[in-house]
Amino acid sequence: MALNVLVIGASRGIGLELVRQYREAGARVIATARSDEGLAALRALGATALRVDVANPASVSGLAWQLDGEKLDVALYVAGVMSRGNAKAPPTQPDFDRVLHTNVLGAMQVIPQVAPLVEEAQGRFGFISSDMGCIAGVDSCYSWTYRVSKAALNMAVAAARHDYPRAIFAALSPGWVQTDMGGPSAPTTVQDSVAALRKTLAQLTLADSGKFFMQDGQPYPGW
Ligand SMILES: NC(=O)c1ccc[n+]([C@@H]2O[C@H](COP(=O)([O-])OP(=O)(O)OC[C@H]3O[C@@H](n4cnc5c(N)ncnc54)[C@H](OP(=O)(O)O)[C@@H]3O)[C@@H](O)[C@H]2O)c1
Numbered sequence: 001m002a003l004n005v006l007v008i009g010a011s012r013g014i015g016l017e018l019v020r021q022y023r024e025a026g027a028r029v030i031a032t033a034r035s036d037e038g039l040a041a042l043r044a045l046g047a048t049a050l051r052v053d054v055a056n057p058a059s060v061s062g063l064a065w066q067l068d069g070e071k072l073d074v075a076l077y078v079a080g081v082m083s084r085g086n087a088k089a090p091p092t093q094p095d096f097d098r099v100l101h102t103n104v105l106g107a108m109q110v111i112p113q114v115a116p117l118v119e120e121a122q123g124r125f126g127f128i129s130s131d132m133g134c135i136a137g138v139d140s141c142y143s144w145t146y147r148v149s150k151a152a153l154n155m156a157v158a159a160a161r162h163d164y165p166r167a168i169f170a171a172l173s174p175g176w177v178q179t180d181m182g183g184p185s186a187p188t189t190v191q192d193s194v195a196a197l198r199k200t201l202a203q204l205t206l207a208d209s210g211k212f213f214m215q216d217g218q219p220y221p222g223w
Pocket of ligand 1: 035182
């Protein structure tokens with residue numbers, strides 16, 4: 001039977017490619033974007049498009065009724081924003097709020113609405129994290145607000161799985177990827193990154209739930 005897939009934050013980059021590849025594999029895909037252009041790009045791929053701004057709690061709170069009655073084999077939280085800066089200067093309040101609201105608060109607001117639908121299908125709930133959120137072996141303070149947000153996202157995933165024991169939760173690193181965020185110098189194409197993410201997610205079992213996985217599908221040894 002065709003997979004039921006939800007991708008949150010799919011207007012471009014990794015999210016859009018996830019929609020493309022899952023559609024190509026025959027899945028029924030529901031995907032979110034916050035702009036008219038993003039919604040049009042999703043419809044062009046044959047996805048059901050929902051408007052959600054993950055940094056706006058009122059917008060996120062509408063997701064549950066829009067998904068009423070769905071059973072999700074796969075859900076992915078992809079929306080994310082980057083920020084520069086290091087510990088030589090404090091983050092500004094607007095920049096901190098922008099990054100933490102998008103990368104962490106949005107995910108924490110989505111989980112209670114979407115995880116029960118993933119449990120219904122005994123499915124998988126992936127969260128696109130980053131190597132930059134790995135605490136063990138951190139080698140630079142570059143983009144420290146972003147690092148903090150992804151480390152917090154990993155904790156949200158590790159903790160939330162206890163409340164949804166019939167779903168497989170996973171934080172997933174996509175590698176350094178050629179998107180608007182990753183830039184053209186990134187070593188990995190978005191097609192290869194997404195193929196690896198899909199493979200990793202498909203291979204996980206309940207025993208893996210809550211862990212943080214590297215691009216090659218192995219769990220980070222310490223994080
Ligand atoms: N590229 C990399 O090298 C890399 C490495 C590690 C982790 N990641 C993570 O991978 C994920 C996807 O990044 P990407 O590389 O595909 O970046 P991207 O091309 O910049 O795309 C970011 C996506 O997030 C969406 N988004 C941002 N804020 C949002 C909001 N408030 N509400 C809804 N959607 C929002 C964007 O939508 P709009 O078009 O509306 O802005 C866009 O679809 C992010 O979580 C990122 O942190 C990327």
